Amino acid sequence: MDSLPGSWRVQARRISRRLIWRARGERFDCPACNSRALIDLDILPQRNRSVAFVCACETCGMVFANPQPSQESLDAFYSPEGTWRGADSDAGVHATKGTEGTWFRTFDAIRGDLRLEAPPAGARALDFGCGGGKLLDELQAFGWDTWGIEPAKDTAFRRHHRLESVPAVPTFDLIAAHHVLEHVPHPLDLLRQFAAASQPTGFLSVSVPRFDTLPVHRDYKYVLNGRAHIVAYTWPCLRALLAMAGWIPVQAPPDVAAAKADPHASRRLRVLAKRSASPDTVPAPAAAAFAATRDYYRQGDARPWLARAGFLRLSARRQHMARRRALAAAKIGRVQSDARA
Template identity: 25%
Template sequence: MEFVACNLCGSSRARLRFPSTLARRRSRAPDFRCTSDGYGIHPPIVQCLECGLVYTNPRYETAEITETYRAMEDPLYVLEREGRVLTFERHLRPIEQLLGPGRGRRLLDVGCHVGVFLEIAQAHGWEAWGVEPSRWAVEVARSRGLRVVEGTLREAAFPEAWFDVVTMWDVIEHLSDPMGELREIHRILKPGGWVVIHTMDIESPFARLLGPRWPWLMEMHLYYFSRRTLQHMLERAGFRFHHAAAEGRYLRLGYLATRVRALFPTLGALLSRLVRAARLECLPVYINLGDLFTAYACKPE
């Protein structure tokens, strides 16, 4: 484990917001998969006394985190493809309302996993690229004919001012150095280009209501942004913040029941039985509790 300073303002002054619960870890290796149900299991989570950024401290060393993601495999993510397709179709819509259709413009998805969003963007006329550390996920994406670079964004070393849009869907909270990532995105974006980031909102009413039982407090999450702290980080990285909006996601009802079961075993077990009995496992449902949001910012021309 390593101690780190605030990634937004550099201060080392912080207060403990949520004590470590790693003693509750289940008898298996740390799980950093996208489909992990390790809710409520996390290292100490602190809040910067200077700027308010919430983050894990101490945390696993960067090299260990990176290697964990390189080795990660997540077959369940592929099985939940239908919900991902509906979610990413919904995510792309406001981008095109703001920026217009793809028309061959170049888009990069950072942490693209198996490339579902790339497929959606490509079908809408974008020249879609992805970068992803998981060797397994890259193989799956490439098998579908997608342009995916294996490794981290910095390792990819894309040309300067090359992309029109860069997206990060549920990625920034996993990064060891989100400020450094945003500065690299600023470098590879064309003047007038846009960055679009989807993440959790630690200051949302739902998160405040649940407190330590908020499900997104998980071992794999290193940062917990609010709309305010993400805006400040984007601005310090050189972007002009445009707006942020709450945005949910689609889940198959059967998959949703497994998520509920991880939080509330008795209720989840009952829900799972009802869903199976009604044969509704594959029914997609849209969930928006207001604790996920998408931020839009541009690189000044």
């Protein structure tokens, strides 16, 4: 048995998971760092499963829907025939508006090392999850050699190079992963792949929905819904995962208090990072995620009383049983109406 960092909440979860109820397929380790020190933050009602949990990792701070969708259902979701194809994955994300855009401004901090609008000759950029290729279009106009990875559609590759996977050798001067990391079941693996594919002087631009500002923007479904957005990030968590993968953020994003000035911008966490000499361990307990959930419910808490009182597993079991009874009643109703027909 590994030694568990963190709190009594980790132990409480282990015991109540054993004694009270667990969701089918629930995982017992963190999808990012594989730590088993998990806590329950909330209940996540699911469309096709009865009830899932929002869990957080006491080692890296990752927040995730538990259970996670199976790899088969994720593959189907993002396949060319899947649901994701219809989504406008470029919307907002890649509306960079040339040198006027807020994304461009994140590069101000590194102008001594890299000028986005005037890259060195032969500089290569990769957009992982490039959608229709809007960001690559802009980078190409600045003079970048542009590469993309996108399983759901082909349109970007009329103008840009296509890759099926991230190369394992230093190739790129800039890697963008905008609104990708919330969709993937193994985000730390992906950040490590980006580090391997980056030149030693390369940069990584990451944008994800932001969990620790949940009480400010209040858009829970955007941050985590268990279907498309299956993992979620606080700033301490993203910083920790970047460090573990060999990246150092160039600048910290606004803290939760500063985020109140612009609730819309507070919905996302946008970070520019540079390669570090070696991976590092920065502990990131689940405190920021716990505080975000607590403060989110401070206003107008409409949860069932058991959940409000902190008895998440009891509440989830009740919801699960109620749903099973409703399904059974619907089945009996169908059989009776078939018999009458």
